[in-house]
Amino acid sequence: MTKTAVIGTGYWGKNLVRVFYRLPGSELKYICDADSRNLEAVGKNYPGVKLTGDYREVLADREVEALAIATPAVSHYELARESLQAGKHTFVEKPLTLEVGHAEKLVELAVKADRLLMTGHLMVYHPAVEVLKQMVDSDELGRVYYIYAQRVNLGVVRRDENALWSLAPHDISIVLYLLGRTPVEVAARGGCYIRKEIEDVVFLVMRFAGGEMAHVQLSWLDPHKERKITMVGSRKMVVFDDMQASEKIKVFDKGVNPSNEYSSYTELLGLREGDILIPQLKMEEPLGVECSTFLACAAGQGPCRSSGQDGLAVVRVLDAAGRSLADGGKPVKIT
Ligand SMILES: NC(=O)c1ccc[n+]([C@@H]2O[C@H](COP(=O)([O-])OP(=O)(O)OC[C@H]3O[C@@H](n4cnc5c(N)ncnc54)[C@H](O)[C@@H]3O)[C@@H](O)[C@H]2O)c1
Numbered sequence: 001m002t003k004t005a006v007i008g009t010g011y012w013g014k015n016l017v018r019v020f021y022r023l024p025g026s027e028l029k030y031i032c033d034a035d036s037r038n039l040e041a042v043g044k045n046y047p048g049v050k051l052t053g054d055y056r057e058v059l060a061d062r063e064v065e066a067l068a069i070a071t072p073a074v075s076h077y078e079l080a081r082e083s084l085q086a087g088k089h090t091f092v093e094k095p096l097t098l099e100v101g102h103a104e105k106l107v108e109l110a111v112k113a114d115r116l117l118m119t120g121h122l123m124v125y126h127p128a129v130e131v132l133k134q135m136v137d138s139d140e141l142g143r144v145y146y147i148y149a150q151r152v153n154l155g156v157v158r159r160d161e162n163a164l165w166s167l168a169p170h171d172i173s174i175v176l177y178l179l180g181r182t183p184v185e186v187a188a189r190g191g192c193y194i195r196k197e198i199e200d201v202v203f204l205v206m207r208f209a210g211g212e213m214a215h216v217q218l219s220w221l222d223p224h225k226e227r228k229i230t231m232v233g234s235r236k237m238v239v240f241d242d243m244q245a246s247e248k249i250k251v252f253d254k255g256v257n258p259s260n261e262y263s264s265y266t267e268l269l270g271l272r273e274g275d276i277l278i279p280q281l282k283m284e285e286p287l288g289v290e291c292s293t294f295l296a297c298a299a300g301q302g303p304c305r306s307s308g309q310d311g312l313a314v315v316r317v318l319d320a321a322g323r324s325l326a327d328g329g330k331p332v333k334i335t
Contacts, residue, residue: 002295005030005058005067007079009042011156012093013070019291020068021046026295030058030067055079059086066298068291069093070120073161077102084109084117089298091291093120094169096311100319103312110308116298119311121173125289127281128240128248129174132231135251136178141233142255147175148215149229152222162199164188164321167218172314174229175206175214177305182313182334184209188321189329193221204321207331251277 004026006017013033021028030050033039043051058064059082066089069079077097083090084106096119097103110117123129135141149171158166176182183206190199200221206214227242237252253274262268290306297304304310320332 001025001027002065002298003027003029003061003063004295005032005061005064007032007055007058007067007069008071008093009033009038010035010070013068014042015287016068016070016291017042017046019285019287021049023288023291023295025292029061029064032058055082059083059088065089066116066295067091068120068294073098073165077106080106080117081109084113084115087113087115089116089118089294091118091120091294092311094122094173094311094314095119095165095318096308096315098165098315100312100316103308103315107308107312116294116304117308117311118294118297118304119173119306119308119314120290121169121177121306121310121314122286122290123170123174124177124305124310125286125293126242127284127286127289128242129177131249131279131281132229132238132240133178135236135238136180136231136233140236141231141238142235143233144179144212145232145234146213146215147178147229147231148217149174150217150226152217152219153225154222155220157194157200157220159195159198162190162192162202162325163218163220164190164199164202164204164325165318167220168202168204168216168318168321169314171216171218171229172204172206172317173306173310175216176310176313176317178231179208179210179212179214181208181210183207183214183317185331185333186317186320186324187329187331188324190325199325202321202325206317246281247278248281249279251279253277 004020020026032052068091070093080092151167185207188204190202201219204216229240239250255272258270324332
């Protein structure tokens with residue numbers, strides 16, 4: 001049994017509490033929140049777990065080996081730094097930090113302290129994303145040409161971060177995971193409609209060294225609720241629609257094979273219109289998979305799909321996109 005703790009029990013942290021409380025191999029020792037109303041509202045459902053408003057009490061307890069931080073992003077760096085320095089395996093919600101330099105320091109510190117630093121890139125633990133990853137790695141899609149993702153909805157409207165920093169970590173982490181590389185250039189344009197200087201809507205484009213392109217549409221000011229990713233490859237195309245209760249993935253055996261020899265108009269165009277396949281998905285709660293991966297990796301078992309390095313890579317893209325946004329959409333190179 002690993003003794004665990006969750007710091008921050010707001011909108012998202014209460015889900016981490018629920019999972020760590022029930023997770024095999026985890027004994028949730030502390031629930032911590034600086035806001036006593038949040039702490040009590042969540043804590044009353046978990047008898048036997050210590051409640052505290054002071055994270056230092058958690059860090060000082062030598063029995064706690066691993067903890068999750070689900071506080072607002074602005075506090076991630078300080079809390080994660082102190083947690084690693086206290087010798088805890090540390091899970092940090094997305095985005096890992098708000099500054100590239102801070103993320104770099106955390107990665108360095110984790111190595112020095114010989115502790116696991118993991119980022120809460122929830123979507124890379126989604127079974128559908130795993131199916132997409134297998135399709136890319138097995139070459140079923142062929143060469144990946146481009147990807148586009150939509151993450152739009154009405155709300156949750158954030159006050160202290162824009163739609164880019166709030167929503168994009170999910171799609172950026174998916175794209176980087178699927179392609180297995182980081183972009184060389186990023187551009188973003190957005191609009192502030194509800195509050196001054198906080199973008200509610202962002203269109204982000206990433207370009208990769210192999211010629212692949214990824215476009216991400218982000219908004220909390222949209223009539224539709226969409227959580228969708230489309231990948232177009234040279235052999236096949238695939239759509240992951242997370243708003244579907246079942247049939248989340250559809251594989252289209254479609255493509256274009258230009259040829260100089262043809263006997264019909266369709267052949268002249270080189271269009272290939274094959275079957276549509278709906279693979280069966282073994283659904284598991286991504287948050288459960290993510291938290292059990294955290295404990296397994298902390299115990300030295302298995303690779304981590306969302307390490308501190310992966311968190312840093314996403315922060316680098318967010319940072320470049322933020323600079324592009326501020327510069328009217330001018331592309332920013334990532335070296
Ligand atoms: N993985 C996901 O799908 C997902 C979804 C939503 C939010 N998040 C992430 O989770 C994090 C928290 O977001 P949220 O929407 O839950 O925010 P929130 O504001 O609802 O909750 C944050 C909580 O942290 C507490 N807190 C702040 N500083 C603290 C400190 N020093 N010590 C103890 N408690 C402290 C606050 O009192 C509050 O209860 C963010 O990083 C956000 O990006 C992830």
